[in-house]
Amino acid sequence: MPKMIKIVEMGPRDGLQNEAKIIDNHVRYELIRQLVDGGIKNVEIGSFVSPEKIPQMAQSAELITHIMEEQRSGKYNGVRFRALVPNERGMLEAIKTRIKEVAIFASSTETFSQKNINCSIDESFERFAPVMKLAKKNKIKVRGYLSTCFYCPYEGKTDPSVVFKLAARMKKLGVYELSIGDTIGAATPNEVSTVIKGLKKVLPTKAIAMHFHDTRGTAIANVLESLKLGIVTFDSSLGGLGGCPYAPGAQGNVSTEDVVYMLHGMGYKTGVDLGKLQMTNHWIGLKMEKQLPAKFSKAGFPKI
């Protein structure tokens, strides 16, 4: 029987928040609706960060409250929605929306931590304590993110032993899954192998998610390498949405369609309907006024 692979869709959050064009809340809502209709069961739908800092994620509370209401009334059966929370204030906002799952994020390098979230790595873990306490009290599941696990844009190559230590700290904190980010998309398969082998000593394999950005064209090869090491959870974004508006070369998450096309071709199951995702790609591309990088959605299925 083919193995099931969990696709964690990043488009509506990690994708959109890194696009220069800000889209309306109702377009983000429609994107989420179409993704779920296309078989996506895990999706990050918003972020409780400062709307001044990240205007793309403004009105997340409104959007999430609405989606959670719909889910309670019977829609989106079996779908797990999630929002990013940076601190206790964000967590309190998230609780109000009645979302059942949140995510916390730390960096593997001090400079990126300072530049991204204005605090040291230790300080970020201090901020997680009250978040985890509130999560437990409100029966909210928490996913962890660790960024710059391979390369840091400021410090260069990341020491894998630091990643392993931080992964153990995240586990101790109580996250049910840890997403390992190649934030600047520079890792190659041997580096992926080294990091995964070390992580397996700290976390159960099924609690490790790999989160690749496709900045230098290696993301899909890194997914293949991870698969061979038993990883069953991958973060990706529809069309490869994302990147960074301030760095022209930066690319988004590896595209959901290309990952799913490869997985299905290899006999894995994902529950995703690629034809539907292709249509969603073309629709959101029109809204974003750009052609998204995902290759499958340009070409479609080959004749079989």
Place this chain on the structure above:
Amino acid sequence: MPKMIKIVEMGPRDGLQNEAKIIDNHVRYELIRQLVDGGIKNVEIGSFVSPEKIPQMAQSAELITHIMEEQRSGKYNGVRFRALVPNERGMLEAIKTRIKEVAIFASSTETFSQKNINCSIDESFERFAPVMKLAKKNKIKVRGYLSTCFYCPYEGKTDPSVVFKLAARMKKLGVYELSIGDTIGAATPNEVSTVIKGLKKVLPTKAIAMHFHDTRGTAIANVLESLKLGIVTFDSSLGGLGGCPYAPGAQGNVSTEDVVYMLHGMGYKTGVDLGKLQMTNHWIGLKMEKQLPAKFSKAGFPKI
């Protein structure tokens, strides 16, 4: 010691011949010069096909004659230039240019053979006989290409056993290396593995080159899979040049820069200077009036 991987550059031939924009012969010459300066040691520089059918390759004879003259006078030391010849007439033209290596091409599926070269597979092998005879007489090495080895745009999925039989026929003919093409870029790693394992029973591993197009985003993963099976020769094109002007979704060869970036990151040697190739990518992009798909060349090296 890291293993050496042979990169066979397709940009000036397979790349340019499939671009809608036709560039001048002197730009093609400058592209070849820059590729060689960037460490490329194997490069396909032209094709002796009908200039009415493929205007992009017109004046190949002039260009190749000039480059071969330069090589005889001491330039391009150790570089192997190659041209595609479809038949005896093309071979006679090639001989006049004093090129030392040619390539012949067959299809793995009958419909593609008819549509692409107007003859059956058997007829194409009949055309190769006089070409091989002339090659032997003139001490010209011959590389073989086999297209549609995984999927055919007309017939669908290709039967691997047909590929193995045709590979044996190509070997018997006397080609020193056989390039296995995923012409429409639809293969996934398991299919690649099946084909390579079968080919190894027919050809020495070092005589197998893999030729991936990146139409559905899986090409770089297919390169990784091939590497794990011992393949040491890959066809690629600078920037991912190519595709098909008549099919918007079709993509070119896997990009040289992205393949080399991955290989170097994994400790393999290629002799290629990625920084130089990145500059060549930007220069030819201006000439082609488009941004080429290669990701590395947009992003450049990460800080190390």
